[in-house]
Amino acid sequence: MAFKELKKGKTHEVEMDILKTWEKMDILKQCIDNREGKENFVFYDGPATANGKPGLHHMMAKFLKDTFCKYKTMQGYRVLRKVGWDTHGLPVELQVEKELGFSNKKDIEEYGIKEFNQKCRESVWENEKAFSDLTKEMGQFIDLEHPYVTYDNNYIETEWWILKKFFDEGLFYEGHKILPYCTRCGTGLASHEVAQGYKEVTANTVIVPMKKKDEDIYFLVWTTTPWTLISNVALCVNPREEYVLVESQGNKFIVGKKLASKVLGDDYTVLEEYSGKNLEYMEYEQLIPSLKVDKKAFFVTVDDYVTMEDGTGIVHIAPAFGQDDYNVGKKYNLPVLNPVGEDGKYTEGLWKGILVFDADLEVIKYLKENGKLFKKIKMNHNYPHCWRCDTPLLYYAKPSYYLEVTKIKDQVVKNNNGVNWYPAFVGEKRFGNWLLNMNDWAISRNRYWGTPLPLWKCSCGHQEMIGSRKELVEKAIEDIDETIELHRPYVDDIHIKCKECGKEMSRVSEVIDCWFDSGSMPFAQYHYPFENKELFENQFPANFICEGIDQTRGWFYTLMLISTFVTGKSPYKNVLVNDLLLDKYGKKMSKSKGNIVKPFDLMNEFGSDVIRFYLPYVSPVWTPIKFDNEGLKEVNSKYLSTFKNAYSFFEMYANADKVDPRDYNVPVNERDITDKWLLSRLNNTLSLVTKAYDLYDLNKVVHYIVDFLNDDFSNWYIRSNRKRFWDSELTESKKAVYQTTYEVLLTLCEMAAPVTPFVTEEIYRNLTDGKSVHLADFPKVDETLISSELENRMNVVRDICSLGRNAREDVSIKVRQPLHFIIVPKVFETVVGELESIILEELNVKEVVYEDDMSLYMDYIVKPNFRVVGKMFGSNIKDFQELVSKFDINDVNQIKSGYYIREFLGKELKITEDMIITVLKNKEGYCASSNGNISVVLDTTLTDDLILEGLAREVVRKVQSLRKEADFIITDRINLYYNGGEIVDVMLDKYMNYVKEETLSIDIIKDEKLNKNIPVNDLMMGLKVERRKK
DSSP states (O other): OOOOOOSSSSSSHHHHHHHHHHHHTTTTHHHTTTTSSSSSSOOOOBBOSSSOOOOOHHHHHHHHHHHHHHHHTTTTTBBEEEEEOOSSHHHHHHHHHHHHHOOHHHHHHHHHHHHHHHHHHHHHHTTHHHHHHHHHOOOOTOOOEEEEEEEEEEHHHHHHHHHHHHHHOOOEEEEEEEEEEEEEEEEEEEEHHHTTOOEEEEEEEEEEEEEEESSOEEEEEEEEEEEGGOOOEEEETTTTTTEEEEEEETTTEEEGGGHHHHHTTTTTTTEEEEEEEGTTTBBBBSSSSOOSSSSSSEEEEEEEOOOOOSSSSSSEEGGGGOHHHHHHHHHHOOOOOOBBBBTBSSSSSSTTBGGGGGGGHHHHHHHHHTTTOEEEEEEEEEEEEEETOOBOEEEEEEEEEEEEEGGGGGHHHHHHSSSSSEEEHIIIIHHHHHHHHHOOOEEEESSSSSOOOOOOHHHHSSSSEOOOHHHHHHHHHHOOOOTTOOOOTTTTGEEEOOOTTTTTEOOSSEEEHHHHHTTTTHHHTTTTSSSSSHHHTOOOOOOOOOEEEGGTHHHHHHHHHHHHHSSSSSSSEEEEOOOOEEETOOOBBBBTTTTTHHHHHHHHHOOOOHHHHHHHHHOEEEEESOOHHHHHHHHHHIIIIIIHHHHHHHHHHHHHHHHOOGGOOGGGGOHHHHHHHHHHHEEEEEEEEHHHHHTTTTHHHHHHHHHHIIIIIIIIIIIHHHHHHHSSSOOHHHHHHHHHHHHHHHHHHHHTTTTTTTHHHHHHHHHHHHOOOGOOOOOOOGGGGOOOOHHHHHHHHHHHHHHHHHHHHHTOOOOOEEEEEEEEGGGGGHHHHGGGGHHHHHHHHEEEEEEEEEEGTEEEEEOOOOOHHHHHHHHGGHHHHHHHHHOOOHHHHHHHHHHHHEETTEEEEEEEEGGEEEEEETTTTEEEEEEEOEEEEOOOOHHHHHHHHHHHHHHEEEEHHHHHHOOOOOOOOOEEEEEEHHHHHHHHHHHHHHHHHHEEEEEEOOOTTOOOOOOOTEEEEEEEEEEHHH
C-alpha cells in the first residue's frame, strides 16, 4: 500500500506511540538543529513551582507557549526553549511546615535551618515527574533535561551580581516603611504580591468622639480598624475642605460639613464653620490612655489624602499601621506607638496577648463601657490577604531593604509602551496603570529558604554587597572556595573584614523576594555575566512570553524592572496573556467546590489534541474560558474525527486504485473547476490562519481551520467529487482529484501542527513516508491560486443547493428521490455556468431551469412588521396592511434591493425591508425557498419513473450499509440477495445495471425466504450480501 491506515485504538494510546517515536528521534533537538544558522526567535518559559499537582491551568499555559514555539520553528526560526523551576519562597516553606507540623518560625529555628532548608530542597521536586509527564503527554517540545533552577548556585550568583549593581548605583536602601505584613508567614509582601490577595470582608467600623482639650467639644472620628485606636497619636483633616461645629442632642461635635447630615441626621444646629486648615494643631485628649508617648502628640494635622467620600471627614492617625498615617507622622514628627508583635498580637496595653484582628469587638466593648462610642457601623470592603496562606495582612512599620525602582519608573513605562500585548488593553490599562503607580520594591524577607541577601554589615555602620562567589572567597575571613553552598545557614557562617574599622562583618539574616528569582531568569538561566555571554546576547530580549493574567503584577512586572535596570531595555517584545479557566457554569475551579478538572484524566479520555484544540476554540484565550466536556466532544467530532475521516477516505480509495499523487503532476490550470475552487479556498484560509497566528489569536486560527475542514473540504469538496474517485479509469480528472486532496491534506497538517501536534504528525508521516510535520516549513500562501470570482460563484451554487435541500425538507422528499428540475432566477445562469453539474448532483434533479419571471412558480404573502410600523402609522395601520397585502414577488424584490416608493394616504411612502414580513407562498406542484438574496423553486411532481429511480438509489444505500457492517473492503465483489414486492422487481428490470455497478454486485438474486426486516422508502425488504470468492 502507498498510504498507511491510521492506527486504530484509543486516541491517547495512539498519541503515546507517537510520543515514543519523538523521544527516540529527539524531536526537540532536530527542530533546533533543523534551523541551525537561522534567525533566533527567543522564548522565555516562566518558572513553575513543582511542589503542587499540575492542573488544567498549567496545561493551558503550556499549550499556548508550545503552539507559538512550534509555529515559529516551522516558519524557519531557531527556537531554543527550556523549562524553568521556581524553587524558593514561602509556598515551599509552608508545604514543609505543614508536613512537619510546624505553626511558626520558632518551630523552624528549633528544628534547624540547615535541616529545614534541606527538606525544602527535596520538597520542590515532589511533583516534578507529574509536571514532566504532563509536558510530554500533551506534546510540548521543551528541554526538560537542562532546566534552569532558581536554587542553583550559578543562578543565585547572577542574582547577587544584579543586587550589587543596584547597591553600587545607589538604588538599594534600608527603610522603615509601612509594610503589608503576614503574621502567619512572618514576612512582608511587595506591592505586586498584595494586589493578588484582595477579598471582600465585613468590618466593624466605628465613629468615636475625641474630646477637645479643655472644652466640651468632640471631634467625630471614623476608623475601619478599631484595634489601631490604642496607638492613636493625632487626628487628620483635609486642609481644603469645610468643617462645622454643631450642636446635636445636647452635645457639640466637629465634623466634615459635607458629611454632617449623613453622620447626625437632621437633628443638629450649625454653630460655627471652619476650613480644615483652621483646625490644624488644635489639641484633644488621648482616647485610650493605655500607652505613653515620648514626644508631642494628640493634636490635629492636615493632609490632602483625607476625603469626604465616607466617614466623618476626620481620621485618626496611628503611624505604625498605615502608609498615609506614617507619612503624616513623619511630617509632624509624631511618636510611633507599636504595641503589636510580629505574631500579630498586642505586646502591651489593655489587650496584651490578643490577636489584633480578634480585638475589634473587645475595643468596641471598652469604648461603649467608657462612653467613648458614638456609632458602630458594619461595612463590606476589600481587604488584602496573604496570597500564600490567606491570612489578613497587617500594615506594619518594619525595617526592610528596598530597591529604589521608582528612580527608573520613566524608563520602565517607556519600555512597556514598546511591547506588543495580546490583548492590548492588558498592557495599556492593567499593566500600564500598575507601572504608573509603582512603588519601591521591598526586596527582603525574614525567612529561610530563599536566595540570601548578599549584604554584609559591620557594627560601625559600614555595609558591603557581595556580587559573586569569587568576591566572597577573596573577602572571606574563613577558608572557603567557590564551591561554597550559598544558601542559609552556610552563607550565614561566612564573615568579611570591614575596610572601615577592621572589625568582623556579618551577613544580614534576610533572604530576598522569590519574585526577584523569577524576574532575573533572562540573565540567571545562562549564569550571565560569568559565562555564556554570547548565548545570552543571542537570547535577549525575548520575542515571546506567555503566562496568566495574574502575572501582570508578578513575573511580567519583575522581568520588566530588572531588565530595564540592567540593560535599559524591555526583556520581552510580545506578551500573550491568558485569562482564568472556569467551570461550565462560569465558576472558578477549586477543590472545595469539587469542580477541579484533572488534565491526565482528560487526556486519557479524549487525547491531548482534542483538549489543545478546544482551549482556544471555546473563546479567545484572553477572556475567561468556561470549560465543558460537551465542548470536547464537539471538537472531537468537528475537528479530529473529520480530519481522520478525510484522510481515511483518501487512503482507502488511493490504495484501492493503486494511485499515488506523488507519481504525477496535473497542473492546476488543467484541473477541474472544483479543484481550482478548493485550492483558492485553501490559500485564502491559509492567509487568514497565518495572520491570526502572527497576532497570537488562536481562537481565529482554530475556527478558520475547522470551518475549512468541515464546510469546504469534507462536507462539500469530497462529497461533491465522489464520482471522480469512483471512476473506473485513471483519467486526468481522477488524477487531479487525488492530487488536490493530497495537497490539501498535507497543507492542513502543516497549518494545524502547532495546535494539534499528534494527529497532524500521524497523517503527515503517512502522506510523506515517515517525515515529521514538525520539521517541515510552514506553508506559504500562493496568491496566484486565489480567485475571489470563483469563490463567489461557488457560494451562489452552495446557496442554491442549501435552498433546494430546504425545499425538499419542507415537502418531506428525501435527497435520494430524483426530481425533474429546479428553477433558478435567470440572473444566476452565467454565475453558475459549468458548476451546474454540482447542483444536479447535490439536489438529485435532472435539470436546472433558469427563469426570468419567478412569479410564475412562487409568490409572497406580505404583512406589516408591526414592531417597526405600529407606532409609525397608528390608526392608519390597517390601511398600510391593505397596501402591502397586494404586493407580489416583483414588489418584494424591489423592496429587498433597497427600497420601494408607493403612494400612501395621498403622500409618497418609502417602504424598506424592515417594514414588512414576507412568507413564501408555493404554487401547486412546486416548493419555493429563499434566503433573501436568492429564491429557488423545486418541481415536486413525482412520476412513476422518478419513484422507481428513487427506490433504486435507496436500495443501493442500504446495500452499502450492509457491506460496511460486514467489514467488506471497497473493492470486494458480492452477490446480492433480495426479497421484495412487485415494485422492486419492476425497479430492478429497469435499474439492474445501476444497482450492480454501485454495489459491486456480480449477481442479484431474489430469495423469498429472506426476512423482510429492512425499511426501504415505504416498503419492507429482505437484503443480504455475500462476498464473492476470487
